[in-house]
Structures are given as structure tokens and as C-alpha cells.
Amino acid sequence: xxxxxxxxxxxxxxxxxxxxxxxxxxxxxxxxxxxxxxxxxxxxxxxxxxxxxxxxxxxxxxxxxxxxxxxxxxxxxxxxxxxxxxxxxxxxxxxxxxxxxxxxxxxxxxxxxxxxxxxxxxxxxxxxxxxxxxxxxxxxxxxxxxxxxxxxxxxxxxxxxxxxxxxxxxxxxxxxxxxxxxxxxxxxxxxxxxxxxxxxxxxxxxxxxxxxxxxxxxxxxxxxxxxxxxxxxxxxxxxxxxxxxxxxxxxxxxxxxxxxxxxxxxxxxxxxxxxxxxxxxxxxxxxxxxxxxxxxxxxxxxxxxxxxxxxxxxxxxxxxxxxxxx
Amino acid sequence: xxxxxxxxxxxxxxxxxxxxxxxxxxxxxxxxxxxxxxxxxxxxxxxxxxxxxxxxxxxxxxxxxxxxxxxxxxxxxxxxxxxxxxxxxxxxxxxxxxxxxxxxxxxxxxxxxxxxxxxxxxxxxxxxxxxxxxxxxxxxxxxxxxxxxxxxxxxxxxxxxxxxxxxxxxxxxxxxxxxxxxxxxxxxxxxxxxxxxxxxxxxxxxxxxxxxxxxxxxxxxxxxxxxxxxxxxxxxxxxxxxxxxxxxxxxxxxxxxxxxxxxxxxxxxxxxxxxxxxxxxxxxxxxxxxxxxxxxxxxxxxxxxxxxxxxxxxxxxxxxxxxxxxxxxxxxxxxxxxxxxxxxxxxxxxxxxxxxxxxxxxxxxxxxxxxxxxxxxxxxxxxxxxxxxxxxxxxxxxxxxxxxxxxxxxxxxxxxxxxxxxxxxxxxxxxxxxxxxxxxxxxxxxxxxxxxxxxxxxxxxxxxxxxxxxxxxxxxxxxxxxxxxxxxxxxxxxxxxxxxxxxxxxxxxxxxxxxxxxxxxxxx
Numbered sequence: 001x002x003x004x005x006x007x008x009x010x011x012x013x014x015x016x017x018x019x020x021x022x023x024x025x026x027x028x029x030x031x032x033x034x035x036x037x038x039x040x041x042x043x044x045x046x047x048x049x050x051x052x053x054x055x056x057x058x059x060x061x062x063x064x065x066x067x068x069x070x071x072x073x074x075x076x077x078x079x080x081x082x083x084x085x086x087x088x089x090x091x092x093x094x095x096x097x098x099x100x101x102x103x104x105x106x107x108x109x110x111x112x113x114x115x116x117x118x119x120x121x122x123x124x125x126x127x128x129x130x131x132x133x134x135x136x137x138x139x140x141x142x143x144x145x146x147x148x149x150x151x152x153x154x155x156x157x158x159x160x161x162x163x164x165x166x167x168x169x170x171x172x173x174x175x176x177x178x179x180x181x182x183x184x185x186x187x188x189x190x191x192x193x194x195x196x197x198x199x200x201x202x203x204x205x206x207x208x209x210x211x212x213x214x215x216x217x218x219x220x221x222x223x224x225x226x227x228x229x230x231x232x233x234x235x236x237x238x239x240x241x242x243x244x245x246x247x248x249x250x251x252x253x254x255x256x257x258x259x260x261x262x263x264x265x266x267x268x269x270x271x272x273x274x275x276x277x278x279x280x281x282x283x284x285x286x287x288x289x290x291x292x293x294x295x296x297x298x299x300x301x302x303x304x305x306x307x308x309x310x311x312x313x314x315x316x317x318x319x320x321x322x323x324x325x326x
Numbered sequence: 327x328x329x330x331x332x333x334x335x336x337x338x339x340x341x342x343x344x345x346x347x348x349x350x351x352x353x354x355x356x357x358x359x360x361x362x363x364x365x366x367x368x369x370x371x372x373x374x375x376x377x378x379x380x381x382x383x384x385x386x387x388x389x390x391x392x393x394x395x396x397x398x399x400x401x402x403x404x405x406x407x408x409x410x411x412x413x414x415x416x417x418x419x420x421x422x423x424x425x426x427x428x429x430x431x432x433x434x435x436x437x438x439x440x441x442x443x444x445x446x447x448x449x450x451x452x453x454x455x456x457x458x459x460x461x462x463x464x465x466x467x468x469x470x471x472x473x474x475x476x477x478x479x480x481x482x483x484x485x486x487x488x489x490x491x492x493x494x495x496x497x498x499x500x501x502x503x504x505x506x507x508x509x510x511x512x513x514x515x516x517x518x519x520x521x522x523x524x525x526x527x528x529x530x531x532x533x534x535x536x537x538x539x540x541x542x543x544x545x546x547x548x549x550x551x552x553x554x555x556x557x558x559x560x561x562x563x564x565x566x567x568x569x570x571x572x573x574x575x576x577x578x579x580x581x582x583x584x585x586x587x588x589x590x591x592x593x594x595x596x597x598x599x600x601x602x603x604x605x606x607x608x609x610x611x612x613x614x615x616x617x618x619x620x621x622x623x624x625x626x627x628x629x630x631x632x633x634x635x636x637x638x639x640x641x642x643x644x645x646x647x648x649x650x651x652x653x654x655x656x657x658x659x660x661x662x663x664x665x666x667x668x669x670x671x672x673x674x675x676x677x678x679x680x681x682x683x684x685x686x687x688x689x690x691x692x693x694x695x696x697x698x699x700x701x702x703x704x705x706x707x708x709x710x711x712x713x714x715x716x717x718x719x720x721x722x723x724x725x726x727x728x729x730x731x732x733x734x735x736x737x738x739x740x741x742x743x744x745x746x747x748x749x750x751x752x753x754x755x756x757x758x759x760x761x762x763x764x765x766x767x768x769x770x771x772x773x774x775x776x777x778x779x780x781x782x783x784x785x786x787x788x789x790x791x792x793x794x795x796x797x798x799x800x801x802x803x804x805x806x807x808x809x810x811x812x813x814x815x816x817x818x819x820x821x822x823x824x825x826x827x828x829x830x831x832x833x834x835x836x837x838x839x840x841x842x843x844x845x846x847x848x849x850x
Contacts, residue, residue, distance in 0.1 A: 033716060033718030033719075035718070038717065040439075041439065043733065043734070043831045043832060044366075044439055044831075045755050046734050046736070046741050046744050046755060046756060047736050047738060047740060047741055047744075048439065048441045049441055049443050049444075049744075050756070051443040052437075052443045053754075055437040055443070056437045058437060059436075059437030060437075087358050087359070088358050088359060088360075088507075089359035089365060089491055090492070098507075162541050169534075169538050169542060169545070170509075170538045170542075171506075171509040171510070171532075171534075172506075172509060173506065173509070175350055175542075175547060176348065176350060176510070176528075178504040178512060179504065179506065272509065272533075272534050272535060273508075274506065274507055274509050278508055282358060
């Protein structure tokens with residue numbers, strides 16, 4: 001019984017967040033100067049009659065007042081219908097489903113890589129303050145933190161794909177081969193550079209926060225006690241420090257899901273990787289309201305779920321949080 | 327899994343080295359909606375998966391395709407076409423008049439890029455004859471006969487459905503193997519194709535950005551790549567540069583009416599006192615050095631433009647200006663009372679000879695053109711103010727009161743009708759300068775109600791200049807057309823592209839219009 005109330009509260013909050021996200025996204029789309037019919041026709045503008053323009057707007061419902069469009073969309077949503085994508089001429093749910101599946105390996109490997117790598121670097125740096133390892137890791141983290149993702153992606157592409165030829169220049173698979181013909185090794189080969197670039201995005205933050213928490217612990221009474229008993233710095237760091245420091249790392253890792261998603265838009269653009277990120281760009285440029293709204297909701301849900309998961313994991317890791325309930 | 331990885335590339339390599347090689351093309355233009363002709367797929371060039379009723383050769387002369395015989399009724403309202411009887415879809419089922427009627431009726435309602443708003447109805451008279459009825463005489467309806475790919479009737483088992491764009495079934499030379507959205511399209515020969523066997527067994531269209539395309543071309547992985555002019559200086563080893571002529575034009579639209587304080591339906595102000603004077607428009611046309619513009623703005627890859635459809639049959643071949651002639655331009659302005667003042671600017675009754683030249687911000691080619699035009703007109707005493715604006719701002723503010731740098735160009739004279747007929751004056755982007763000349767209107771209408779497409783051609787040309795009036799430079803000079811772009815491709819030395827026609831606006835798919843004439847010239 002005790003569980004139900006907080007769960008319900010969380011759920012209500014989630015619904016409110018989703019509602020606000022939908023409304024804000026819709027408002028921004030309405031304020032956007034992009035005329036969806038112009039964007040759709042492009043240079044064919046002067047070959048299509050005024051009657052045909054009207055027919056296109058009618059097919060999309062773009063000729064109706066904004067409030068009515070939103071109401072219609074909301075009604076469909078409540079019935080479980082996400083609508084029809086204008087850009088892809090397919091059900092929005094299908095577009096998001098296939099695109100997210102394509103993005104998932106990229107997002108998952110980048111996220112896992114960033115969290116693990118960032119955490120290990122943070123612990124190593126925090127073990128001995130101002131040691132050579134700490135100084136180099138800090139420099140590395142500051143450099144990364146101030147580097148724009150797309151720039152890093154272009155540099156990586158130029159170096160590894162064009163100059164050295166180690167990795168492919170684009171896409172999720174080799175040219176001229178159907179999906180069935182592409183093996184796992186080839187898939188991973190194509191995933192390598194985008195995932196690596198994207199994972200670097202999250203490393204710096206996690207490293208610096210983990211390091212700060214480690215420093216705090218290494219100066220604490222707990223550490224002093226352990227040193228007095230003859231433990232080495234490394235033993236103290238891994239036995240006591242790591243467990244303390246993994247809480248901020250976890251929070252950051254889950255909170256950075258949104259950032260990760262944003263970064264994937266840029267990385268997918270640079271590497272021509274056909275995921276949800278590229279669909280988002282298309283939807284925005286061509287004013288595909290149903291698709292963009294659904295992606296906004298999906299992202300909000302994704303980030304909220306990440307935060308909820310982080311809360312749950314705290315209780316598992318830190319016994320002090322569990323005792324509060326009893 | 328590992329074994330499959332190793333085997334697959336070898337198998338593909340074997341196909342590539344076969345006597346009938348596969349081609350890898352990077353020409354962009356992925357249709358995000360899929361390959362659905364009812365929504366406009368195939369509008370540029372060949373629909374690939376589907377076939378059309380008629381086709382056009384490099385000179386745009388009409389050739390039979392699915393239809394072997396066609397007539398237009400005397401009242402110009404009914405097309406009757408007889409189909410060939412050996413056409414089948416790529417699953418082996420026959421294509422009949424019912425499929426054609428369905429395609430036209432459905433496309434008219436679909437609300438996509440294919441514009442069939444003039445179609446009243448399409449009816450199958452029997453298995454091989456179809457009748458298309460129009461609501462008014464419009465000869466440019468013939469465009470849809472060239473471009474609309476025929477899809478199977480929805481009533482059939484294998485018929486048209488919502489997901490057709492991702493699983494296209496047609497009677498064209500190729501059929502779909504796999505479309506990896508955002509990456510590539512793989513197609514293979516359709517064994518049931520009624521025409522000559524296509525020369526290539528397999529085609530791969532790679533959908534990559536400019537940089538990636540160039541990197542792939544340099545790595546020797548492409549046989550054909552669309553390349554922007556700025557990157558086209560040095561073709562990679564084993565490839566040559568091919569420049570395809572086009573009517574992908576850029577020109578200056580002039581507001582034709584003086585400013586009387588009127589506004590259009592959308593609230594945009596109408597009229598410009600300077601460009602409303604024919605002397606100004608003629609002087610601009612005379613003074614601009616178009617060859618120079620090609621060098622400066624297009625890296626030399628283009629031709630001077632004198633009309634909206636240079637080189638196409640509905641454009642007057644005599645439409646030329648001996649341009650770059652400041653002397654003649656100055657005389658024209660002097661005669662009209664625009665006097666050169668001490669500050670180097672011409673004035674008439676206190677009105678300075680100056681206007682804003684608006685271009686869409688972010689389009690560097692148009693920006694270069696606008697700035698070069700301003701420089702070229704300065705010595706003449708005309709002050710042009712190049713102004714970059716967003717399309718939205720152009721629509722709200724500039725559309726009917728600024729000179730605007732537009733780019734059009736299509737394989738249909740319908741565009742000329744939209745740009746110059748007074749019926750479309752002030753309607754969005756169509757005739758946004760509000761040009762109106764009853765003689766031109768009459769020629770355009772005569773063209774639309776001609777007995778055949780060939781018979782309409784003299785009327786289209788007369789609208790440009792009939793000896794006394796016209797929209798062209800000798801007449802009202804409603805535009806100052808500047809340049810036609812050349813579309814640039816890197817092409818494998820072994821690939822012979824045959825005779826390329828003149829491409830419309832749009833770099834990429836149009837080059838595939840004569841795909842079936844391409845040949846591989848090397849062995850092995």
C-alpha cells in the first residue's frame with residue numbers, strides 16, 4: 001500500500017510533464033516560419049497549381065485552425081493513435097519504432113562506454129590528488145567538456161575514415177549489400193566510430209564529478225582510519241571510494257540520457273547513420289508536426305524513465321536510503 | 327555469423343566483376359515518402375520501378391511507352407490512349423486499362439506532388455483502352471502522361487495500398503531489392519520488363535551528403551556521383567567530370583506595378599515605382615554581363631540565360647541579348663528621362679533609380695549573383711541593394727515589392743503559364759510581380775487549348791515575343807534572366823551515359839532519364 005501513493009504521484013507528474021512538452025512543442029511548430037507545403041514542394045513550387053496546394057494542405061489537415069489541429073491530435077493520442085508522418089508517409093509509430101531500433105545500438109553502446117570509462121577515469125584521478133594521472137585526466141576532461149560534438153565527429157571522420165581508412169565513411173552497413181547479407185562484424189565496424197564519438201560526449205562530466213566525490217572521501221575519517229590500519233591508497237579507493245562515488249556517476253549517467261539523445265542527432269548527421277536523430281532533423285525542417293510531437297514525447301518519456309531508474313538504483317546501492325522507509 | 331560475414335563481401339565482389347557490372351550511384355534525392363508515383367515519385371526523370379504511358383527522348387520529342395497510340399478530342403477535353411498488350415507488372419501479372427484508370431483517379435485525389443487537378447475522371451473503355459477526361463482544355467496535362475508511373479489497381483490482390491511507397495510494384499525496368507532508409511536503395515532488373523533488357527543487372531543508389539559522396543568517389547567506390555560546383559575542380563582517378571546542361575535557372579523577377587499602397591491577400595505590399603518602368607527593366611537586361619556572372623557565381627559551370635526555358639522547344643531560340651552593353655542601357659535610360667546626376671545615380675522627377683534585390687538568405691549562389699548584379703549596374707547609375715531574407719519574410723514583405731532572385735526551370739511549359747499569366751498575378755510565388763499583358767494571356771491560352779503538344783509550341787514561343795509584344799526581353803522584360811546552372815557529375819571512365827538532354831531544376835535524379843541507354847565500356 002505504501003508503494004502505491006508515491007507511484008501514483010510519480011505517474012501524475014509524468015503525465016503533466018508530457019502534456020507541457022507536447023503543448024510547448026506544438027506552440028513552437030506553429031510559431032516556426034516553415035510552411036509545410038512550401039517545404040514539401042521545394043523547387044517544384046511553380047509547377048503545382050493553387051488547387052493542388054490546397055489539396056495537399058487538406059490531406060495533412062494543415063488548413064485547419066491550430067487549436068483544432070492540436071485537439072484532433074490529442075484525441076487520436078488518447079485512442080493510442082500517434083498519427084501519420086507527413087515526411088515519411090507512414091504511421092508515426094512505425095517510423096519511430098524502426099528508427100529507434102536503428103539508434104538503439106548506438107545510444108546503448110555510447111551510454112555504457114561513457115559511464116564506465118568516465119567512472120574509471122574519475123576514480124583513478126581521485127585516488128591521488130594532483131598526481132600525474134590526476135593532472136592528465138583533468139586536462140583530458142576539460143578539453144572534452146569544451147569540445148562541440150559535431151566538430152569532434154567531423155575530426156574523427158577525417159582522421160580515421162578518410163586519412164587512415166580504418167573505419168567506413170558512412171552508414172550502418174556496407175554499400176550494395178542487403179541487411180541479410182551484412183554480418184555482425186561488419187555491423188560493429190560501422191557502429192564503432194559513431195559510438196566512440198558519442199560516448200566521449202558524456203565522459204568529461206562523469207569523470208569530474210566522480211573525481212570530486214573521491215577527493216572528498218580520501219580526505220574523510222573513514223579513509224584516515226583505513227590508512228591507519230595499513231591500507232594502501234589504491235585499496236582504500238577501490239574498497240570504499242568507488243562505492244561512494246558511483247552515486248553521482250549514476251545520477252549523471254541517467255540525467256544525461258537527454259544530452260545523449262541530442263548528441264546522437266549531430267553524430268547521426270555527420271556519419272549518415274540512419275537513426276531517430278536524423279528523422280528528428282527532417283521532421284523539424286519540413287514541419288512534420290505529428291512526427292515531431294511524437295519524438296518530443298518519446299524523448300521526454302525516455303529521460304523520465306531514466307531518472308526513475310536512477311532513483312530506484314540508489315536504494316539498491318545505498319542502504320541508508322532504504323532505511324528511511326521503515 | 328562470422329562465416330556469413332566473410333562470405334557475403336566475396337559474393338558481392340563476384341557480381342561486381344561480372345560482365346554485366348552493377349553500378350553504385352550517389353546522386354542524392356532520396357524520396358522520404360517512398361516510391362509512390364501517386365505522391366510524385368518519378369517526377370524528375372525515370373520512375374525506375376514503374377513505367378509511364380508516354381516517354382520523351384533527349385530532345386523532349388514524344389515516344390510511345392505503355393501507350394502505343396493516343397488521340398486528343400476536338401474539344402480538347404478527352405485523351406484516348408491504346409495500351410500495348412504485352413505489359414506486365416514485375417510479379418508477372420498483366421497491366422490493363424483498369425490499372426491506368428485507377429492510377430490517374432487515385433493520383434488526382436492523393437494530394438501529393440503529382441498535380442492532376444484538371445482531371446475530371448479516368449475510365450477504362452476496355453482492357454487496352456483508357457479515356458482521360460479533363461475539366462478544361464489544358465495541353466500541359468500531357469506532362470502526367472510522361473511522368474506518372476502506373477501502379478496496380480487497389481482492387482487487385484497485389485494492388486495499391488498504404489504501404490505501396492515502401493514496396494513498389496510496377497512495370498518498369500527495375501524492381502526493388504531493398505531500401506535501407508537514409509542509406510541506400512538496391513534495385514535489380516525486372517525480368518518481366520516489356521522493353522529492351524536494361525544494361526545493368528543491379529543498381530545501388532547511395533544517399534549520402536556532399537562530403538561523404540566525395541570521400542566515397544575518391545575511394546573509388548562510386549561509378550556516378552553528383553558533385554556541387556565548388557568541389558568539382560579535380561575528378562578522382564578513373565573518373566571524369568560530366569556537365570549536364572539544364573534550365574535550372576536563376577533570374578530577377580521585377581514587380582510590374584507602381585506602388586499604390588495596395589496589399590495582397592497575405593498582407594504583402596504591392597508595387598515598385600522604379601521597376602514598374604520598362605526602361606529600367608530593359609536597361610538591366612542590357613547592362614548585365616551574363617558570361618561574367620557564370621564565371622563569378624557558378625565557378626564557370628553554367629550558361630547565360632535569356633528566358634525561363636532556354637533550349638527547350640517552347641522557348642524562342644531567337645531570344646538573345648547582346649548584354650554587357652552599358653552604352654545601349656544608358657541610352658535607353660536617357661530616352662526615358664532617367665538623368666545621371668552628380669552623385670553617380672540616375673533620377674527622374676526626384677525619384678532615384680534604385681531598388682532592393684532580395685534573395686533567400688543562406689543560398690550563396692544567389693547571394694553572389696545579387697551582389698555581382700549590383701556591382702554591374704552601379705556604373706550605369708542604378709543603385710541595387712542586395713538583401714538576404716528568410717523565405718517567410720520574403721513572403722510577408724518582399725514578394726510583390728522587391729526585385730527577387732528566383733530559381734525555376736522545369737520540363738513543362740505549365741511553369742511559364744504560372745509565371746506570366748495574369749490569372750495568377752499576386753498568387754503566392756506564381757506571378758508574384760503581378761505581370762499582366764492581354765496579348766501574352768491570349769497566346770498562353772491558345773497554347774493550352776492547342777490540338778496537340780507539338781501544335782502548342784508556336785503559341786508558347788509567341789508569348790515570349792510575337793513580333794510586337796511578349797513577356798521576353800524584346801517585349802515587357804518582366805524578368806531579367808541571368809544564368810542556367812550546369813549539373814556536375816563525376817562519372818566512371820568506363821561508363822558511357824549516351825546523349826544527355828537538358829535537365830530541369832534539381833540536381834540528381836534527372837540524369838537517370840536515359841538510364842536504359844547507359845553502357846559499360848570496359849571488360850571484366
